Amino acid sequence: MQILLVEDEVSLSNAVKTILERSGYFADTVYDGRTAVEYATGFVYDLIILDVMLPELDGFEVLRILRQKSVAAPVLMLTAKSTVPDKVTGLNAGADDYMTKPFHPDELLARVGALTRRKGSVVINELTYQDLTLNVNSALLTCCGESVQLSKKEFEVLKVFLYNPTMIVTVEMLINKVWGVDSDATDNNVEVYISFIRKKLKYLHSKVAIKKIQCLGYRLEEAKC
Amino acid sequence: MQILLVEDEVSLSNAVKTILERSGYFADTVYDGRTAVEYATGFVYDLIILDVMLPELDGFEVLRILRQKSVAAPVLMLTAKSTVPDKVTGLNAGADDYMTKPFHPDELLARVGALTRRKGSVVINELTYQDLTLNVNSALLTCCGESVQLSKKEFEVLKVFLYNPTMIVTVEMLINKVWGVDSDATDNNVEVYISFIRKKLKYLHSKVAIKKIQCLGYRLEEAKC
DNA sequence: ACATCTTCTGAAAAAAATCTTAAAGCCCCT
């Protein structure tokens, strides 16, 4: 059982982690809202324990973002005060249970047990176009059962296309997104990487091609047969 | 049921001993930390009740020493003040429960009952991927009948992989999970440990390999034959 | 067809990331 623990008070989070691990759970600890979102979307957890008071993003905000991103793991909210308004806010945002601090270890374990007994669903992060599938966790590009590993830059470039599958992607846009707005990358850098990706598409026998539209940019296209 | 009671206030320890024995437990009483360690390592107890304020060695110190010496008996800490810092210190040191003085005899019996019942249910936890099995109680890694002992860090690193067998595990996540978020471990620490683990996988003739994905991280893979 | 511009691609160079090994440091136990 994998649990993500989001709690900025280090002593408390260490304590909770210890309690959980002694009961056979594995807990990852993060200390702010932004990192919590990163971890919760990057890994699969069976349960997320979320403090309300957090730096960066507060617990409610984190919860809202996660639900919006289809992270379905049950969420146990920790709140210092047991005020009704807080509970209502959390319920509306999609939390599954609450606990007010301070709490007894047994209470924690009881609630965690109740929530993890439910079957959690798995989120897979993939971008798809025609016969291509790009796993955004692993940068693995798959077509008809075959896969190739993309390098970081190849991955970044292809992501821009797959996020905008019907649009013309300009060279400028690629430089901005992949190399950064104030890099000194030239058009040729883009050209070289388009070439690398085309080579991999060919290797995969994909029907998808990156088409050049003279003076405008590139666009994904189903290759003519 | 054998209980070791560590409490220097004679009147209280006598009272607790009486309560316990009236409920069918056998209790040994000691009055200082040093003797507590002697008894706890010399005999087998089903539970240790440990006061925090002790002469010679305080309760936390005793607990730390016992855990270090692999005394696995559940520990119920007694503390005069219910302050959070104390609780946290005890939890980190490996206590199983707390009780703040003064307490009602029924509360004592309830907690003692909970801790001694837990005893029989030691779960054997194993993580498996392909031909590898990692026993999380012993950190023993097994493949096709052969086993090797993992060191603590090797164990922690491999656990991260076995819990995320299909995902890319980033160097950052390994540092966070194994060395801690505010450690000053570098990427090289991770690399060295990946190297150690690979050596052991090779020794075991496992089909599993740790593949590196440049700039992204590592992932478990069944080695190509 | 020619001149000119854009785009593509292979190869080499440069830079960055990663691997491996060995030595040094640390901690615990005797």
Next chain:
DNA sequence: AGGGGCTTTAAGATTTTTTTCAGAAGATGT
């Protein structure tokens, strides 16, 4: 104090990625 095991640090070797460059190929307009 000394030894053993584990961890950290360091440095050179190796591998992969990224950049650069130059010429080939293709398109465009006259």
